[in-house]
Amino acid sequence: MKFHWFAEATYPHLADDFPKQGLSSWVSTPTSLMDPVKVGETYRMFIRLMQQADRDGFDGLAVNEHHQTPFAMTPSPNLLAASLASTTENAAILIIGDSLALYNPPTRVAEEMAYLDCVSGGRVIAGFVFGTPMDSVFSYGNPPPELRDRFHEARELILRAWEAKEPFAFNGKYTQLRYVNVWPKPIQQRPPIWVPGSGSLETWDLVIDENYCYGHLSFSGLHSAKPMVDAYWDYVASRGGDTNPHRMAFTQLICCAATEAEAEAKYYEAVRYFYRMNTLDPKFTMAPGYTTIRSQQAMAARLRDAPNLRPEDRARAAKGEMSFWEYDEKGYIIAGTPQRVRQRVRELATDLRVGQLIGCLHMGNLPEETAAENTHLFGTQVIPHLRDLWADQPDHWTPPISQQRIAARSQAAPKQAFEAAE
Amino acid sequence: MIQSRMSVAGFDVRVWSGGVGPPLLYLHGFEHHPGAAPYLQRLAADRHVLAPEHPGFGASTGFDRLTDLQDLILYYRALVESWGHGPVDVIGHCLGGMFAAELAVLAPQLVRRLVLVDPYGLWLDAEPLPDPFLLAPAALAAVKWSDPACASRETTAFDAALGDTAAEFRTINLTAASKFMWPIPDRGLARRLPYLTAPTLVIHGEADRLTPPAYEAAWAAALPHARTAVIAGAGHLPMVEAEDAFIAVVGEFLEEARRPPAYEVGARGVRS
Numbered sequence: 001m002k003f004h005w006f007a008e009a010t011y012p013h014l015a016d017d018f019p020k021q022g023l024s025s026w027v028s029t030p031t032s033l034m035d036p037v038k039v040g041e042t043y044r045m046f047i048r049l050m051q052q053a054d055r056d057g058f059d060g061l062a063v064n065e066h067h068q069t070p071f072a073m074t075p076s077p078n079l080l081a082a083s084l085a086s087t088t089e090n091a092a093i094l095i096i097g098d099s100l101a102l103y104n105p106p107t108r109v110a111e112e113m114a115y116l117d118c119v120s121g122g123r124v125i126a127g128f129v130f131g132t133p134m135d136s137v138f139s140y141g142n143p144p145p146e147l148r149d150r151f152h153e154a155r156e157l158i159l160r161a162w163e164a165k166e167p168f169a170f171n172g173k174y175t176q177l178r179y180v181n182v183w184p185k186p187i188q189q190r191p192p193i194w195v196p197g198s199g200s201l202e203t204w205d206l207v208i209d210e211n212y213c214y215g216h217l218s219f220s221g222l223h224s225a226k227p228m229v230d231a232y233w234d235y236v237a238s239r240g241g242d243t244n245p246h247r248m249a250f251t252q253l254i255c256c257a258a259t260e261a262e263a264e265a266k267y268y269e270a271v272r273y274f275y276r277m278n279t280l281d282p283k284f285t286m287a288p289g290y291t292t293i294r295s296q297q298a299m300a301a302r303l304r305d306a307p308n309l310r311p312e313d314r315a316r317a318a319k320g321e322m323s324f325w326e327y328d329e330k331g332y333i334i335a336g337t338p339q340r341v342r343q344r345v346r347e348l349a350t351d352l353r354v355g356q357l358i359g360c361l362h363m364g365n366l367p368e369e370t371a372a373e374n375t376h377l378f379g380t381q382v383i384p385h386l387r388d389l390w391a392d393q394p395d396h397w398t399p400p401i402s403q404q405r406i407a408a409r410s411q412a413a414p415k416q417a418f419e420a421a422e
Numbered sequence: 423m424i425q426s427r428m429s430v431a432g433f434d435v436r437v438w439s440g441g442v443g444p445p446l447l448y449l450h451g452f453e454h455h456p457g458a459a460p461y462l463q464r465l466a467a468d469r470h471v472l473a474p475e476h477p478g479f480g481a482s483t484g485f486d487r488l489t490d491l492q493d494l495i496l497y498y499r500a501l502v503e504s505w506g507h508g509p510v511d512v513i514g515h516c517l518g519g520m521f522a523a524e525l526a527v528l529a530p531q532l533v534r535r536l537v538l539v540d541p542y543g544l545w546l547d548a549e550p551l552p553d554p555f556l557l558a559p560a561a562l563a564a565v566k567w568s569d570p571a572c573a574s575r576e577t578t579a580f581d582a583a584l585g586d587t588a589a590e591f592r593t594i595n596l597t598a599a600s601k602f603m604w605p606i607p608d609r610g611l612a613r614r615l616p617y618l619t620a621p622t623l624v625i626h627g628e629a630d631r632l633t634p635p636a637y638e639a640a641w642a643a644a645l646p647h648a649r650t651a652v653i654a655g656a657g658h659l660p661m662v663e664a665e666d667a668f669i670a671v672v673g674e675f676l677e678e679a680r681r682p683p684a685y686e687v688g689a690r691g692v693r694s
Contacts, residue, residue, distance in 0.1 A: 137604070137605075138605075141604070141605035141606075142604075143600045143601050143604040143605075144597060144600050144604065145485070145597050145598070145600060145601055146601070173489055283556050283558060284556075287555065287600070287604075288555065288592075288593045288595075288596035288597040288599075288600055289593070289596070289597030289598075289600055293586070293590050293593060293594065296590075296593075
């Protein structure tokens with residue numbers, strides 16, 4: 001089982017009444033609400049926390065791409081990844097991922113990921129994403145029915161650019177290049193490829209056909225994800241795909257503290273901020289043609305089938321109307337002492353058959369010192385106790401060099417040493 | 423009007439047709455085909471009306487064969503050619519107006535007279551159009567109608583027997599429309615309009631706020647030889663809200679004696 005450090009780079013200074021103002025936190029959020037100096041401080045905090053996560057034993061440092069939103073101020077994940085590639089040693093640089101349709105020409109992705117792989121010594125995981133409707137079709141203007149086609153053409157170009165030994169011509173529908181010959185090439189001949197999705201059958205077919213790692217990057221936890229993830233694994237099995245759990249990534253908010261009371265005191269406000277300030281205007285979530293009718297029908301059925309999470313619960317979670325422990329009970333967060341957290345993560349990973357947990361160790365407006373404590377507790381008192389999960393299955397979806405270094409590191413500092421500190 | 427299917431150039435689409443007389447091609451707007459709408463039936467009283475559903479809309483196929491607008495216009499050229507009447511009159515409403523103008527540019531030999539009704543295709547930086555894909559139903563009604571109560575009179579080609587829900591029918595249509603309208607409904611028509619030589623009537627609903635009044639002037643400036651008619655008491659669908667006035671103004675324009683156009687055509691066939 002692998003554990004990756006992640007946080008949405010959320011702007012932490014929105015006014016408490018932001019949700020009441022009727023503004024969308026995506027696409028059209030007034031930029032007057034943002035102080036660039038504070039944005040810079042926030043970025044530097046995330047870099048420090050991820051550098052610490054590397055030291056604390058995480059398997060990967062996850063960076064993502066979103067546009068025009070205070071919820072996740074990372075228009076280019078490659079920039080954040082560049083800050084980490086040269087200042088960390090062990091963890092994979094998990095780019096999850098570049099929105100392929102938004103790079104023109106897409107060889108830019110091949111070049112920048114290769115650069116990052118070179119700088120990091122072969123630690124890049126190449127995430128390829130379609131991008132949310134807010135990102136790819138509203139902020140970046142792609143006609144929705146072209147998005148998948150553009151994604152696949154770009155993917156083909158990037159993979160060929162990494163593999164080719166000689167310059168080649170690429171005559172695509174959207175990109176024409178006479179001389180494709182990217183410098184540099186990645187150290188890993190072809191970095192591991194992850195493709196996140198939200199349940200589209202077309203994406204499932206892609207990851208099954210290509211044996212990519214699939215990611216379900218929800219922030220709603222086990223109960224919300226259970227019907228979709230179960231359906232995904234059934235679909236994989238029905239198509240004869242590889243059911244190795246290391247091919248499945250899942251995001252989970254984590255709130256570790258010395259005691260449960262301390263967890264509530266330290267994290268509740270930040271958890272509420274994380275959900276409350278994400279006031280996504282529904283009109284930006286539904287671009288016609290972004291999701292096929294076939295997938296819409298399947299997704300709607302799964303939503304209805306979620307037995308442990310009612311639509312009212314989802315609405316209350318988004319409004320910050322749950323108690324801290326109800327967020328925990330409903331699966332939105334996993335909170336408490338390291339002992340409790342490790343038990344709950346074990347249940348989650350087993351229940352969803354997840355081999356790559358992307359833990360959100362910072363959320364909302366959490367103070368840096370709390371996120372640092374969270375990172376340290378999870379890295380040293382949770383991760384070492386969960387290494388047995390799926391240990392019998394090979395992991396072909398994280399960089400070999402990171403696997404070797406982290407394994408060597410944990411042998412040098414065995415689990416017992418951490419337990420003494422508990 | 424009779425509903426049937428028509429296969430041309432590998433596209434298999436639904437068509438509504440009827441009437442006897444001079445041929446008239448009707449190209450519908452971005453929301454949906456209107457089906458056997460009352461105004462189509464009145465137009466068919468003394469004309470042979472053919473109203474195809476655009477590829478990708480409703481139950482019409484071929485959307486995956488379209489990479490860009492030119493592919494679609496070449497399809498419509500083939501459709502008119504296969505119809506076999508020679509030059510035809512063309513009415514294009516809304517997005518269909520963009521297609522009709524493009525067809526008249528690409529295949530002037532096939533378009534006798536052109537009527538554009540609240541057309542898309544132009545863009546003014548100073549007067550940005552509302553984003554039709556983003557408008558909630560009430561907001562859409564407010565910009566689309568002079569009197570939103572008229573909405574109940576609008577007909578569509580939705581057919582529950584085909585298995586889609588009404589919401590799915592709308593998604594299918596808007597998906598196809600987005601190919602030509604997302605993120606901005608301008609695919610370069612303005613720089614091609616100087617090649618448009620067919621006698622043209624541009625109709626605007628006075629209360630249309632989907633393509634607001636500033637666009638009347640833009641079309642008039644882009645097509646100096648064209649006539650403009652503004653229909654009072656109508657929004658984006660004057661043929662629904664002011665059917666009599668619409669039929670009258672279209673009829674008057676189409677029934678004028680066939681005569682050479684009153685404007686000058688440059689030596690290269692381009693207005694200078």
